[in-house]
Amino acid sequence: MAPQERSRPTINGILDALATRVGLTLSLVGLALICFLAGVNVERSVKKLDDYQHSYNDRLIRNGFVSLSDIQRLLLSAQEAVEKGEFTAEGEQAFIQASDFLFVRTKHFRRTLLLGEPFAPSEDAVSAMEAMLDVSERAVATGLVNVPGLWDELLATSDDTRRKLVIFLEEMARLQNALMLDQSRAVREQRTVVLASLLGLTFVGIAALLLLRREVLGRQARDRAERDVEFLAYFDKLTELPNRAQFQSRLDKSLTKHEPVALILVDVDDFKTINDTYGHAAGDTVLRHVGKLLSAQVEASDGFAARIGGDEFAIVLPTDDLDELTRKCNRLLQEARKGLSYEGETFHVGLSIGFATSTLLGQDLSPSVDTICRVADFALYSSKSNGRGRFTQYDETLEKRFLERQSMVDDLPHAIAEGELAIYLQPKVYLPNGTPYGFEALVRWKRNGRVVPPDEFIKVAEECGLIYEIDRYVLRSATRLLAEYNHAHQTAYSVSVNLSALHFNSRRIIGWVEEALNTSDLAPGLITLEITETAELRDWQEAQSIMSELRELGTKISIDDFGTGYSSLGYLRSTVVDEVKIDRSIIDRIETCDKARFLLDGVLDMASNLGLVVVVEGVENSAQAKTLDHMGAARAQGFLFGHPVPAEQALGGLPHVAGDAEVGYDRRANERG
Amino acid sequence: MFEGILLKDLLEANGLGDVEAIKVTAENDYQVMIPRSIWQETDVLVATRVDGKPHSRRARGPIQFVIDMEGYKALEVASEDHLVWMVSKIEAAN
Known part of the structure; x- marks a missing residue:
């Protein structure tokens, strides 16, 4: 399996999990948590910076510089008096002003100290400034007379004050430095947090977009499938016509x-x-x-x-x-x-x-x-x-036929069930004497007092599928009739039963023939199954296989209506056929048409060589019978030898000694040269 | 109780009513720039007297910029730097 094929179900699995109620809740909580943590972090950094800012601002670094300047101003005004030996009026005013400056500064410094956190360097510096201020104030109070004494004291205190102010300023510089460091660290931290948050949100965004896309694609696919299904339900895909x-x-x-x-x-x-x-x-x-x-x-x-x-x-x-x-x-x-x-x-x-x-x-x-x-x-x-x-x-004519056919279709099942179908038998005889050796079983329908011939209803039965029941009924009845007769009279008459070509599309017929053999106890060799090749006999291979199984049961297979329609000489080569029945259309022309005679002769010859039995159908007069006999045909069927009549009638007038010679021996086999 | 003149009025009276900022210098050479928004948005008092008496230097006089606490807090741009004491010079900033 390719990686892509494997990863797709994984992605789908994740997306499916996200789409559940629990998944959605968890992801929302996760998102909220990310935002909350990022917010807390930013807030904490800002607060920390604020704290620093405050602690820095509280100490007012400016106080330090301005104090140094104020001290310098005071010293300068005193130095001027030292150089002149005394304070001039102007010098005095300048000294008092400088002393006022220092007073205000010291007071201000002290007040900021009281407001802020305790800070030793400030404390020391302010105390030193107060000591210096004390010196100047005492001097002003005494009229500034002792210049040298004032100078000495000022020098001593200012020295201490300046030293302490420098310490204060250095401390402040250190604080400032720390503040800067913390600020950059805070900014860096923020960057990490912001990047992490952005990354997280990007992933969430991508997942949301994927989910959206999948949803949209899914909906489109569903719509398409629904359209397809609708199309398939109401249209034929091949021609795109309505179905x-x-x-x-x-x-x-x-x-x-x-x-x-x-x-x-x-x-x-x-x-x-x-x-x-x-x-x-x-x-x-x-x-x-x-x-x-x-x-x-x-x-x-x-x-x-x-x-x-x-x-x-x-x-x-x-x-x-x-x-x-x-x-x-x-x-x-x-x-x-x-x-x-x-x-x-x-x-x-x-x-x-x-x-x-x-x-x-x-x-x-x-x-x-x-x-x-x-x-x-x-x-x-x-x-x-x-x-x-x-x-x-x-039109009306068609409608009449349609209605007739319709009523047949309606009545046929009833006819089969109620025994309205009658078995008629037509003798099959040996030439030239016309001695019967067997019969062809034919079906008639006694319908509303009229006997309906098969060509009127067999086609209908084939179309509506009732032919199976009819053929089965005829098979069962005919075998029973002949078995009973043969048993009662110690004869061996055979019987031919017509099977619709439709049977050869299904193996069911094998079971039915077996059933007929078992229930009638007729010798299998006395049953011939006649098949007419029609368009319905579609799969000759399958049909052949069914026929050979029927032959294995002992029954014989006959090709009916040979020489017409679909029948061909090809069947003669077939190993599953025992008999061919020459169609009446050939015998009709036998005396007038040379071609018909040649054809019959050829078929007889070929059949003889292939070991096939030939039965000529439609023999109506003795002249035809004679010609046939002369040509070497051994078996025939036709009005000359007997019409199809109800079974009892047909069996009633039989000589009680005849039968199908093939069961015993074929006495005519050697008669043909 | 401080007494004096509003900075706004003082500037107008001296033809500086339209300046965008002023530069204030203190006696100790401290200098600060004050933007127009400050005296426009709140009352900045140029105090010269306290309780009817001249404003002494030791009380941050004789001239001191004062903003009442409420106005000061309401104004974000205002800072302690603007509360200049011992003012010696007010000029238009350029």
């Missing part, structure tokens, strides 16, 4: 206003292929591109475009002008067809579009978000079924 949540809430608002609303649903055709072939980055580019195309269509309108799912988009417009909507859809398709270039590749983006308006909804449908989405989706689905790259407007 499903916003789409639903805005559509709901529009619908509750009871004004016309149009919903255009748009799917990107073959988006999965683009993603799988060119990668997700390419897929994202396509989605962004489509997002822009949609946005362009809602510009300058009150409507909006949204991304409501992986490759699903929507446009909501406050209109029911069908011409305008048609124009918009056409323009969208045109613009999309222009394609976009990505890393040198040009993608042609196909769109499937379905649209509906709130006013197109019939009386049976309430204009809710759910309803309008479902009908627009139904229109979109219609566009897809009709070959994609087109748009479909929801």
Whole structure:
């Protein structure tokens, strides 16, 4: 870990600690303490200096100098008289004046002594001055007659006084020096205290600024995060269009206003292929591109475009002008067809579009978000079924189908639960005699007194997810029926059950087949699972793995409708397939079309070489059967040999000796050359 | 009780009413500068008599600058130096 990364949490930790109630209180107390101590220190220094100042001022150093001058003045006036032998009148006045000066000075000196602290050098000096003053006053009082005597006395006392005044002055000089030293020391101390305080306050200031900055940055980050969260909650990050949540809430608002609303649903055709072939980055580019195309269509309108799912988009417009909507859809398709270039590749983006308006909804449908989405989706689905790259407007015909489908979706769960689904069986036979060896189990729905064929409801069941329950039911019922029959009649008829391709996206089917085998006790080899390759069989690898596990249970795998749609010769190479069922479209043309014959011949040949069983579907007349037999086809299925009929009926008319030869031996295996 | 003339009046009477400071000299050659603010802000008495009698030299006369205690304390710029005694000369400072 780098030092910076380590120190950041430390700083954050300190700042966090400072921000607590205790931390804040402690730091405030600390700050107050620093200020208080600095204040106390300054106050103490000032007081100390004041004291010095006072003690110095009290002693009035000036007293010393002026006293010396006064003494000198007195001596000079006396000396003049000594030189002249007597005091002249002027000389006398001068002496008296000088004596007055000394009197006032001495008195003043003495008074300052009394006011201040006792100070020996002052005391000594003042006492000496008083002695000298005494001499001069006595002389003045006696009329200044004895000049020599006065001079002698003055000399003696002045000598002592001057000496003591010098001592006083020296002491004062020493005091002054001490005062200066203390002053500079005090200033230095102050400097230290002030610097320390400034340093402390600087740190506090820096900490406060850091805290402030962190707080501001934190608030900004929070604001940003909140904006991001809001954006993520209501917008799709990739296309920056409103997301499903916003789409639903805005559509709901529009619908509750009871004004016309149009919903255009748009799917990107073959988006999965683009993603799988060119990668997700390419897929994202396509989605962004489509997002822009949609946005362009809602510009300058009150409507909006949204991304409501992986490759699903929507446009909501406050209109029911069908011409305008048609124009918009056409323009969208045109613009999309222009394609976009990505890393040198040009993608042609196909769109499937379905649209509906709130006013197109019939009386049976309430204009809710759910309803309008479902009908627009139904229109979109219609566009897809009709070959994609087109748009479909929801109309009465679609509504009729939609409602029918809707009621099927509503009724199917009930039908499954109540046993309204019936098992029909169609025989699978050996050529050329048409001896049945097994059956294909087919499901019929007895609905309101009508038998609904599978092509009407299997697709619906696949869309709404009920196909799993239906296939499971058929599997269970068909195996039970055949097991019971075989057991009762000592036969070995096989049964084929159709499985939707959807099963092969999940391993659940393995458990269900196992369950059917266990409960029916039918020999696993008598069960063939028929799979039609459709777009839903997305992951062939996974499907293959599931199929091989099913084969390990002993069941057989058959590819249904071979030769149409998605089926390819590639499956013939697959090791997990036991049987291919040739689609009826081939047999329909077998007598008229050479190509069909060649294809069948090729498949038969290849299948034989690969050890695959071939069943030809849709045999309707004996001529076809004959041709097939001639071509070497061994097994067939079709109206010639029997329509799908209710199970009891189909099993009722069986010869009690037949069955699937593969369980015993394949008597036809050697018949083909 | 001191008696005399207010410094302010004395200066005005002698044409020194506008000076910024005066220089006062005492008989013993002591000299001090007194700024205008002092006599403007408080009454400075140039005392020449005490209790009706001439101000003797031994009582710091014959001329002494006096400021009453209250005025003295109220004035920060005033100091003991300004209370000149035995005044011999007052002149404008330059």
